[in-house]
Amino acid sequence: MxxxxxxxxxxxxxxxxxxxxxxxxxxxxxxxxxxxxxxxxxxxxxxxxxxxxxxxxxxxxxxxxxxxxxxxxxxxxxxxxxxxxxxxxxxxxxxxxxxxxxxxxxxxxxxxxxxxxxxxxxxxxxxxxxxxxxxxxxxxxxxxxxxxxSIPAAVAKVSELTDLDALLVVDLGGTTLDVSLIQGETASLVKVEGNASIGASAVTREVDQALRAVNGQSSWRIADAIVKNRHNNEFIAARLFKEEDLPTIREALDKSIVSLSNATTDFLTRFSGFTHVAVVGGGASLVADRVKESLKISDKRFFVSNDPQFDLVRGMLYISGE
Ligand SMILES: Nc1ncnc2c1ncn2[C@@H]1O[C@H](COP(=O)(O)OP(=O)(O)OP(=O)(O)O)[C@@H](O)[C@H]1O
Ligand SMILES: [Mg+2]
Missing domain, CATH: 3.30.420.40 (ATPase, nucleotide binding domain)
Structure with a gap:
């Protein structure tokens, strides 16, 4: 099987x-x-x-x-x-x-x-x-x-840590922010907290609404593609009936990313005692820079993978030893 x-x-x-x-x-x-x-x-x-x-x-x-x-x-x-x-x-x-x-x-x-x-x-x-x-x-x-x-997402990192280290795993999904504090070496759970009203889809929703306002129509799929290609103005402009509406969409993106980042960093103030931080989940790239800055964590102790949406499922496979 x-x-x-x-x-x-x-x-x-x-x-x-x-x-x-x-x-x-x-x-x-x-x-x-x-x-x-x-x-x-x-x-x-x-x-x-x-x-x-x-x-x-x-x-x-x-x-x-x-x-x-x-x-x-x-x-x-x-x-x-x-x-x-x-x-x-x-x-x-x-x-x-x-x-x-x-x-x-x-x-x-x-x-x-x-x-x-x-x-x-x-x-x-x-x-x-x-x-x-x-x-x-x-x-x-x-x-x-x-x-x-969340825990399996960071397990490869935990194995590199000593028992004096603790890893904060920040999993920003589409609808939920799940945060866990994991003791190094043993990977035992110290504290977990989630917030089901903080999620990356808030950014997609803002873009969806802005698109509807300028184009008269929108779909979640297109709004989501714009979020993923947010650094590519040409890509965004090609989704607009009038190119001059680009600043409206950019503003929706920038504002919603700032408020998502602020909500995330506010929530993280509930945690202390960590020495390392991993940001995982599909929304990781939206907030990682702000999280790193606000937690004052050095590059060496801060982990974001190239494909953070898959960290959890890859971690599950990794742990299984299959
Ligand atoms: N490259 C990217 N840049 C920005 N946002 C992205 C990127 N890839 C995915 N996302 C966003 O990440 C979210 C999905 O992430 P993920 O798959 O981790 O969520 P989920 O596991 O379904 O949700 P939850 O964990 O909240 O139940 C979506 O809102 C999507 O728009
Ligand atoms: Mg998830």
Missing amino acids: KNIYIDDGSTGIKLAWKDGNGDVKTALTNNTFKKELSPPTGESQVYNYRCTGEDFSFSPMSTSIVMTNNVQWQYSAANAVAIQHALQQSGLEPQPIHALVTLPLSEFYDHNNQPNLVNIEKKKASVAQAVEVLGGKAFIIEKVSVSPE
Whole structure:
């Protein structure tokens, strides 16, 4: 049975697995689903799913998306469908798999920082729900394992630290900021805190609204592409009906990045006693410079990877020793 490592975040599903040559492969799909089936158009492929009697279709251009940014989503049919869709898009043959998934820290641990077995079992049952792929063959999830978010993302760093060091892991996802303080060497958890109202999608939302104001229309997908290509004015201008609206979009970007950075650094004042800092998650590049500056951490002790959105899922695979 193939092991597939799955970071089922609220805005996107990140997958990692090893191919036949032992090389690590990754894939990303966005959670843009409609709660209805899409008719086949003959032009582009449609992805229709059914789970526990509910219909879903993948809808990349959709403006009305199933909201995936609340905790209940972690245990929902929509989540099982999003995972199935990511598997369908991975290029792998549908087959029985062992799904290794994550839960936000606030769900994985109870108030005494012990694993919350009720939530973990609930998550296992949710991910294992059968999903029907209309007109296709489904992956069968035969086994589910659950890890806490954020910690695996930094585990490669922790192993380089001594017991006198402590690493602050700042995971800025689409909708949640999850922060954990990890003791060096043993990788034991000292403190975790999350804030479900700080997320990188705030920037996408501002750009989406600015686009709607200047173009009269927008889509989450285009707004998201602009955020990812925010240093490329030519790319942004090509998405505008009138090029002279570029400053409006730039202002939306710059302002929302500053307020996201401020919200992040404010939240981090709750933590102390760390010697090293890692910023991970899809939003890392938006706030990393401000975080480093405000925490006064030197380059040598500050980690941001080239592809921070995949740090968690790659870390899960790394820890497994597979
Ligand atoms: N290169 C990039 N530059 C800026 N933002 C990015 C980049 N890549 C991804 N993002 C943003 O990161 C967010 C997604 O990050 P990530 O996949 O870590 O979130 P998630 O795990 O789905 O969410 P959460 O952890 O909050 O449940 C989106 O808001 C996306 O716009
Ligand atoms: Mg995440």
